[in-house]
Structure formats: C-alpha cells, structure tokens
Amino acid sequence: DTGVSQDPRHKITKRGQNVTFRCDPISEHNRLYWYRQTLGQGPEFLTYFQNEAQLEKSRLLSDRFSAERPKGSFSTLEIQRTEQGDSAMYLCASSLRQDQETQYFGPGTRLLVL
Amino acid sequence: SQKIEQNSEALNIQEGKTATLTCNYTNYSPAYLQWYRQDPGRGPVFLLLIRENEKEKRKERLKVTFDTTLKQSLFHITASQPADSATYLCASLGGSASKIIFGSGTRLSIRP
Numbered sequence: 422d423t424g425v426s427q428d429p430r431h432k433i434t435k436r437g438q439n440v441t442f443r444c445d446p447i448s449e450h451n452r453l454y455w456y457r458q459t460l461g462q463g464p465e466f467l468t469y470f471q472n473e474a475q476l477e478k479s480r481l482l483s484d485r486f487s488a489e490r491p492k493g494s495f496s497t498l499e500i501q502r503t504e505q506g507d508s509a510m511y512l513c514a515s516s517l518r519q520d521q522e523t524q525y526f527g528p529g530t531r532l533l534v535l
Numbered sequence: 536s537q538k539i540e541q542n543s544e545a546l547n548i549q550e551g552k553t554a555t556l557t558c559n560y561t562n563y564s565p566a567y568l569q570w571y572r573q574d575p576g577r578g579p580v581f582l583l584l585i586r587e588n589e590k591e592k593r594k595e596r597l598k599v600t601f602d603t604t605l606k607q608s609l610f611h612i613t614a615s616q617p618a619d620s621a622t623y624l625c626a627s628l629g630g631s632a633s634k635i636i637f638g639s640g641t642r643l644s645i646r647p
Binding site for chain 1: 538539543567569576577578579580581584624626628634635636637638639
C-alpha cells in the first residue's frame with residue numbers, strides 16, 4: 422500500500438441518479454477527509470472522519486450527500502439525486518492524528534452529471 | 536471570512552529561471568501555510584509547510600517564505616525545469632482543528 426486510492430476514477434451519470442465513491446486511505450492513517458474541486462478552484466473541504474467517527478461536515482455537504490467510514494478503514498461518499506452542479510472532482514485524503522497537518526491525497530474521482 | 540488568495544493568472548517562465556508564486560491570506564492569522572503541487576487530473580501532492588514563527592524554509596530547489604506583516608507567503612522554484620510545470624496550491628488550517636482552506640492555485644508553465 423503506497424498511497425490513498427479512490428474508485429472509480431471517472432463516473433458519468435444522469436441527473437437524478439445516485440452515485441457512490443470509495444476511498445481507501447493509507448493503512449495506518451486514522452483521519453480521512455473528503456474534498457470537492459471544480460475547474461480552476463482549489464479543493465473545498467466537505468467532511469472528515471477520525472477512525473469511524475464523522476467529526477465535521479461543511480455547509481457544502483447538503484442532505485443529498487452522505488459519507489461513512491464504518492470500520493474506520495475505507496470510506497464511501499454517496500450523492501443522491503445528482504444534479505448537474507455536482508459535477509466536480511471528489512478528492513479523498515488521509516493523515517495521521519499526530520501529524521494532521523500533512524494530508525496525503527488520492528487521485529480523485531471525476532464526476533460528470535449529464 | 537478566512538480567505539487564501541493566489542494569482543489566478545498563469546505564470547510562464549523560461550527554463551533555468553526562478554519561479555516565484557504568491558499567496559496572500561486575509562481575515563485570520565494561520566499558524567502555518569502549506570504548498571501543494573497538482574498535476575492535471577491528479578490529487579494535490581504536499582510539498583512544504585512553513586510555520587508562523589519561521590521566516591524561510593527550503594527543500595532542494597524549493598524555498599518558501601512567510602511574512603506575517605504582509606500576510607503573505609512566497610514560493611520559489613530555483614533553476615526551474617519543464618517538469619516543474621503544474622498548478623501550485625497554497626493552503627492553511629482554517630476554522631477548525633482539521634479543516635484546510637486552499638487557494639485557487641497558480642498554474643506554472645516552464646518553457647524549454
């Protein structure tokens with residue numbers, strides 16, 4: 422395990438469909454973060470977990486979005502009833518609690534909602 | 536609200552020259568600033584972190600400065616190479632113990 426992995430790398434869906442993304446963090450990292458990035462912008466924080474507990478959620482995370490990390494390892498981000506405005510790159514990052522300043526990012530999942 | 540601003544215009548420079556990118560922050564005093572590199576279609580990669588009590592930090596051809604008076608960080612790449620072409624993001628802790636705020640990034644192109 423050399424880094425954070427995300428699956429799928431690309432997703433095209435029709436408006437109104439549900440999508441789910443998976444993130445596998447670096448194995449010993451107990452913190453996991455989700456970000457959203459649109460073209461020409463920096464990543465925007467969505468939510469983060471420490472182990473299995475979801476400790477903070479951004480106001481960007483509407484009620485159509487839900488994230489889980491059931492066993493404190495991998496995490497899923499689900500978007501229900503997708504809208505065209507959800508089209509973006511969804512990035513996952515992980516860090517050690519004692520070194521939370523250094524976050525390691527995955528390659529991202531690029532979502533296109535038609 | 537807390538904000539990090541980077542020059543959104545692309546920076547184009549000749550190979551071998553020093554590239555200098557600017558990051559300004561407003562409405563807060565970050566304990567540290569970070570710089571990331573992002574290639575198209577990839578996630579950001581952490582490069583350097585500089586704390587508020589450090590004026591300068593270096594790593595190989597990279598140098599970062601932190602000026603709390605000007606509320607600014609400068610990121611330098613010396614002896615630039617075409618492989619340095621990428622978008623560079625400035626980031627800092629903002630608002631909570633774990634929330635990182637990113638600037639919009641500056642795209643750097645190094646021409647041979």
